Amino acid sequence: MILLxxxxxxxxxxxxxxxxxxxAIPLIRDIVLSYGWLGEDALAYMIAVSESTxxxxxxxxxxxxxxxxxxxxxxxxxxxxxxxxxxxIILLITAAMKNFIKNRYVQAALSGLKPCVIGIILATGLCMxxxxxxxxxxxxxKNTLITVILCLMYFxxxxxxxxxxxxxxxxxxxxxxxxxxx
Numbered sequence: 001m002i003l004l005x006x007x008x009x010x011x012x013x014x015x016x017x018x019x020x021x022x023x024a025i026p027l028i029r030d031i032v033l034s035y036g037w038l039g040e041d042a043l044a045y046m047i048a049v050s051e052s053t054x055x056x057x058x059x060x061x062x063x064x065x066x067x068x069x070x071x072x073x074x075x076x077x078x079x080x081x082x083x084x085x086x087x088x089i090i091l092l093i094t095a096a097m098k099n100f101i102k103n104r105y106v107q108a109a110l111s112g113l114k115p116c117v118i119g120i121i122l123a124t125g126l127c128m129x130x131x132x133x134x135x136x137x138x139x140x141x142k143n144t145l146i147t148v149i150l151c152l153m154y155f156x157x158x159x160x161x162x163x164x165x166x167x168x169x170x171x172x173x174x175x176x177x178x179x180x181x182x
Contacts, residue, residue, distance in 0.1 A: 002070050003077050009035055010062045010081035017058060024058055037065050058082050142181050150174055 009031045017024030025047060032038050038046065050060035059079055066078025100106045133144040150170055157165040 003073060005035055006066050006069060006074050006078045007081045009037075010066070010078045011084060013058060013062070014082040015085040022057075028058065028061055032061075032065060037069050146174060146177050146181065149177060 013024060013028055013031055017027050029043060032043055033040065046061060046064050047057070050057045050064070053060055059082060062078040062082040063075045066074035066076070068074075070077070097106075129147055133140055133147055135143075150173065153173065154165055154170060157163070
């Protein structure tokens with residue numbers, strides 16, 4: 001019975017949680033507390049843990065709650081239930097797009113979206129650089145130096161090797177530099 005409750009509860013979370021993980025927290029809270037899976041304090045603690053661990057908050061919470069209630073089977077069922085609605089929606093959109101992708105209006109819309117996505121990514125990157133290098137009115141020399149080194153490595157590899165350096169390699173290098181500069 002607990003496996004069915006986990007499935008149904010987290011299926012509702014996955015189906016009705018719009019606006020991202022933070023908007024879903026009240027719904028997750030209602031479901032978890034109504035079934036009595038966790039207390040208020042344990043849920044607040046798990047939300048904090050889920051925010052600080054890699055992966056989507058809803059998936060992390062579903063996995064933890066499922067595991068605490070029914071072990072491995074519970075974690076698998078709760079996790080599958082919370083992602084199932086999104087998975088089905090993406091499958092339907094993909095199937096629909098397959099038929100419409102050659103339509104000139106769809107192509108025009110996608111062409112218009114590309115610069116927008118590039119702009120959003122660029123703006124996010126610039127905001128992160130500014131916040132990390134200028135956290136107040138004083139320049140953070142360590143963060144600025146790391147940023148300059150990474151930019152030189154990225155653009156230098158494009159100039160010297162004529163290909164982009166992997167983002168994963170840049171992340172590893174920045175972690176190593178951060179640890180050394182620590």
